[in-house]
Amino acid sequence: MSQLPAVAETANLPAEIAPDLAAAVGYAKAEKSAATRRAYGTDFRLFQAWCDAKGVGALPASAETVAAYLAHGAGEGAKASTLGRRVAAIRYAHKLASLPTPTDSEKVKATLRGIRRTIGAAKVKKAPAVVDRLKAMVRGCSDTLAGKRDRALILLGFGGAFRRSELVALDVEHVTESEEGLRVFIGCSKTDQEAEGVTIAVARGSGEACPVAAIRDWLDASGIESGPIFRPINKSGVVGADRLTAQSVALVVKAHAERAGLDAKQFAGHSLRSGFLTSAAGKGASIFKMMDVSRHKSVDTLRGYVHDAELFKDHAGAGLL
Numbered sequence: 001m002s003q004l005p006a007v008a009e010t011a012n013l014p015a016e017i018a019p020d021l022a023a024a025v026g027y028a029k030a031e032k033s034a035a036t037r038r039a040y041g042t043d044f045r046l047f048q049a050w051c052d053a054k055g056v057g058a059l060p061a062s063a064e065t066v067a068a069y070l071a072h073g074a075g076e077g078a079k080a081s082t083l084g085r086r087v088a089a090i091r092y093a094h095k096l097a098s099l100p101t102p103t104d105s106e107k108v109k110a111t112l113r114g115i116r117r118t119i120g121a122a123k124v125k126k127a128p129a130v131v132d133r134l135k136a137m138v139r140g141c142s143d144t145l146a147g148k149r150d151r152a153l154i155l156l157g158f159g160g161a162f163r164r165s166e167l168v169a170l171d172v173e174h175v176t177e178s179e180e181g182l183r184v185f186i187g188c189s190k191t192d193q194e195a196e197g198v199t200i201a202v203a204r205g206s207g208e209a210c211p212v213a214a215i216r217d218w219l220d221a222s223g224i225e226s227g228p229i230f231r232p233i234n235k236s237g238v239v240g241a242d243r244l245t246a247q248s249v250a251l252v253v254k255a256h257a258e259r260a261g262l263d264a265k266q267f268a269g270h271s272l273r274s275g276f277l278t279s280a281a282g283k284g285a286s287i288f289k290m291m292d293v294s295r296h297k298s299v300d301t302l303r304g305y306v307h308d309a310e311l312f313k314d315h316a317g318a319g320l321l
Contacts, residue, residue: 032092035165035246043089059097063105066090070111080116087112127266128308129253129275130282134158135209140259145221146233150252152211152218153230157249157272159202159211160184161294164249164269170229175215180204182212186295200293277302281309 032040044058047069051058056065066087073083091103102108129137134154141151157167159182166186174185182202204212215229224231228243250269257271258264273294280290287302296302312318 033165039085040089040092043086044093047086047090059093060099061090061094061102063102063107066102066105067107067111070108070115074115074119080112080119083112083115126268126271126274127262128278129154129158129257129267129271130279131209131275133257133260133262134272134275136260136262137253137256138208140256145237145239148214148218148221149230149233150256151208152214153244153249153252154256154272155205155209155211155214156182156184156202157253157269158276159205160200161273161276161290163273164246167249167269168228168230168244168246172219172224172226172229175229177212177216182215198295200295274305277305278309281306 047061048058050069050072051061051065054065054068056062058065070083070087073086074080078086087103087108091101094101094103127133137154138151141147141154153167156162156170157164160167169187170184174187176183180201181204183199184202185197185199187197202211204210219225219229222231222239224239227241230244230248231242232240232244232248234240246269249272253267253269253271254264257267277290277294280293281287281302287299287306290296290302290305291299294302
């Protein structure tokens with residue numbers, strides 16, 4: 001199976017509704033973002049391959065099969081968060097096929113809880129590209145087309161606390177320059193699955209760390225006047241017409257982290273977003289103003305960034321030793 005199963009269709013329906021039914025299937029699939037569907041598709045293919053090797057059914061699957069698969073994954077060193085996502089993929093595949101969901105069984109739930117208790121469920125966080133690190137990364141950008149693009153990507157990604165999927169989805173038409181900075185329209189995001197859209201502000205910076213100047217420099221140098229802002233550049237220095245992928249953002253961040261003398265393994269695309277939030281929290285910014293930029297729906301989610309930034313502030317042990 002190359003993808004998740006199709007939404008089940010009801011048999012013996014009049015032929016006249018076929019076009020509308022096809023449209024309904026498309027809308028049902030759009031319930032999840034493209035990135036989520038790709039991730040679920042990959043996870044379900046892994047599950048199916050394991051089931052094929054064991055001679056058991058994947059769709060429908062029994063609760064015992066799913067529980068055994070989770071135990072196998074834990075034994076192979078898979079993280080608890082990864083196994084949790086695979087459970088979600090298996091559940092979603094069964095729902096699309098209008099089949100009973102084996103993941104609702106207490107056998108599966110108890111197995112996953114036990115795995116989390118045994119191997120731990122703590123997420124391994126990537127390092128935030130806080131201001132000093134960010135400036136060091138930007139200084140490493142060359143004056144070539146690729147360097148100008150990377151500088152703009154890094155600074156805008158930080159200045160708008162963008163998720164990497166949001167960053168590569170930006171078009172020239174989404175960005176408007178003003179005296180204060182940039183107004184950036186985000187058409188759809190992780191916390192806006194219904195694509196209502198939101199406009200955020202990106203403040204100007206100083207010198208080499210100004211997102212506004214970096215974006216203008218990149219667009220002028222590349223000749224891009226409409227469509228995707230961030231695009232691939234081939235070995236001949238020709239700018240492509242397609243968008244960069246979300247994975248490309250991570251590669252750009254890692255490459256410039258390494259050039260700045262940092263451990264590239266500790267950085268990823270999310271480092272720009274977490275770098276903004278950690279830096280803003282460390283400066284004492286209002287958590288609600290931070291939410292205006294980051295579009296977080298929950299204050300609790302941002303508490304972690306504030307906690308990390310203020311870990312040693314007014315420490316109870318300060319001055320004791």
